[in-house]
Amino acid sequence: MYINKDFNHSYWEKKHLFKHYDVVVVGAGIVGLSTAISIKEKDQKRSVLIIEQGSTANGASTKNAGFACFGSVGELCDDLKTMPEDLVWETVQMRYKGLKKLRKRLGDKHMNYLPYGGYEVFKAALELEKCSEQITYLNKRLKQNIGLKNCFVPVKKNNFGFQHIKGILKNQFEGQIDTGLMMQNLAHLAHQMGVQMLFNCGLKNFEQLKTGVQLHTNLANLAAHKLVIATNGFAKQLLPQLDVEPARAQVLITKKIEGLKLKGSFHFDKGYYYFRNIDGRVLLGGGRNMDFKKENTLAFDLNQNIQKALDQLLKTMILPNTKHEVDYRWTGIMGVGKEKKPIVKLHSKDVVLAVRMGGMGVAIGSMVGEAAAKLID
Numbered sequence: 219m220y221i222n223k224d225f226n227h228s229y230w231e232k233k234h235l236f237k238h239y240d241v242v243v244v245g246a247g248i249v250g251l252s253t254a255i256s257i258k259e260k261d262q263k264r265s266v267l268i269i270e271q272g273s274t275a276n277g278a279s280t281k282n283a284g285f286a287c288f289g290s291v292g293e294l295c296d297d298l299k300t301m302p303e304d305l306v307w308e309t310v311q312m313r314y315k316g317l318k319k320l321r322k323r324l325g326d327k328h329m330n331y332l333p334y335g336g337y338e339v340f341k342a343a344l345e346l347e348k349c350s351e352q353i354t355y356l357n358k359r360l361k362q363n364i365g366l367k368n369c370f371v372p373v374k375k376n377n378f379g380f381q382h383i384k385g386i387l388k389n390q391f392e393g394q395i396d397t398g399l400m401m402q403n404l405a406h407l408a409h410q411m412g413v414q415m416l417f418n419c420g421l422k423n424f425e426q427l428k429t430g431v432q433l434h435t436n437l438a439n440l441a442a443h444k445l446v447i448a449t450n451g452f453a454k455q456l457l458p459q460l461d462v463e464p465a466r467a468q469v470l471i472t473k474k475i476e477g478l479k480l481k482g483s484f485h486f487d488k489g490y491y492y493f494r495n496i497d498g499r500v501l502l503g504g505g506r507n508m509d510f511k512k513e514n515t516l517a518f519d520l521n522q523n524i525q526k527a528l529d530q531l532l533k534t535m536i537l538p539n540t541k542h543e544v545d546y547r548w549t550g551i552m553g554v555g556k557e558k559k560p561i562v563k564l565h566s567k568d569v570v571l572a573v574r575m576g577g578m579g580v581a582i583g584s585m586v587g588e589a590a591a592k593l594i595d
């Protein structure tokens with residue numbers, strides 16, 4: 219076994235950490251953690267190691283907006299135009315079931331789940347009218363597919379202080395979470411179940427052997443019976459032929475605002491912008507549609523043009539009459555492709571792929587983890 223000499227590994231580390239594993243999972247995001255947990259749930263005796271190239275999970279799972287959402291009227295209307303109808307409802311079901319599974323697995327208090335509802339804000343009267351006309355049909359299909367009654371309702375009054383808008387539609391069954399708390403507790407659960415984790419350990423490449431897999435990382439060469447790749451937006455670095463592109467998302471958060479009226483998770487402009495309340499602040503993200511090309515990157519840099527557009531949206535529409543100050547800004551990297559559907563499949567006999575979560579990984583991550591674990595016999 220190759221071990222990088224710079225790391226001064228002891229006998230104990232070689233015996234317990236750099237050993238032969240039943241399963242190695244690459245990536246400590248929500249999908250990697252959920253997969254490891256599902257494998258342990260199936261068979262507690264299996265040895266499972268997660269390797270993560272960052273010093274913490276560093277993709278989308280710790281950077282997102284913490285929306286617990288499964289679809290807005292506008293999003294579903296758009297999907298119904300571009301995807302087969304069966305796939306639209308299959309995806310909604312996966313998101314809804316995934317959120318239920320995550321909540322059951324951790325408990326609402328361990329991710330601060332708050333059922334404040336999901337909203338869609340419209341700037342154009344025609345679009346609002348077109349979407350409102352679809353509510354009856356969508357509610358009927360949602361009842362059939364996930365059993366929820368009257369999911370979408372129009373909001374009669376703008377109690378949030380928004381300006382320059384024509385109306386709001388609500389999804390009564392969406393909520394919001396504290397993403398950081400959720401990830402901490404998911405990692406804690408994995409630890410409790412005996413999952414090992416190795417940070418600052420990047421997979422450079424791997425080989426499918428006759429039986430099992432050989433992994434080449436920056437720390438050591440590892441061997442495993444099975445390998446799960448859960449690297450989402452970074453997947454192409456290991457497998458260039460995959461249809462997974464990095465999609466950077468820009469985010470900002472304000473300082474605390476006295477008497478903040480905003481309460482809930484809001485989508486705007488076909489979901490390209492999203493904002494919510496959190497700890498008395500406003501978190502706002504999006505604007506990727508302003509510059510898809512530049513945002514197709516693994517670099518975590520801020521895009522000044524998009525950040526300016528976020529500032530402007532905050533000033534003119536979300537908090538027009540409220541003094542506010544941006545506290546700080548960050549970015550996260552998602553994984554998207556031609557299809558709005560995750561890739562969960564065998565790459566070779568002992569290598570499973572669980573990537574391309576799009577903007578849905580919080581919702582579908584637990585179901586994807588379960589599906590990936592099922593592919594490991």
Ligand SMILES: Cc1cc2nc3c(=O)[nH]c(=O)nc-3n(C[C@H](O)[C@H](O)[C@H](O)COP(=O)(O)OP(=O)(O)OC[C@H]3O[C@@H](n4cnc5c(N)ncnc54)[C@H](O)[C@@H]3O)c2cc1C
Pocket residue numbers: 244245246247248249250269270271272274275276277278279280281282283284285286287419420421422448449450451452453455456467468469503549550551552553572573574575576577578579580581582583
């Ligand atoms: C701003 C923003 C808003 C979002 N909003 C929502 C939302 O409203 N609802 C929703 O459901 N989802 C949302 N998402 C998407 C969601 O966060 C992601 O789909 C989900 O977190 C993906 O999880 P993952 O585990 O697949 O990937 P990640 O969390 O990206 O994890 C992949 C991990 O793999 C590691 N890695 C990569 N390459 C290697 C390697 N070679 N070796 C070792 N480790 C490696 C990375 O460092 C990373 O930690 C949003 C994302 C962002 C950024």
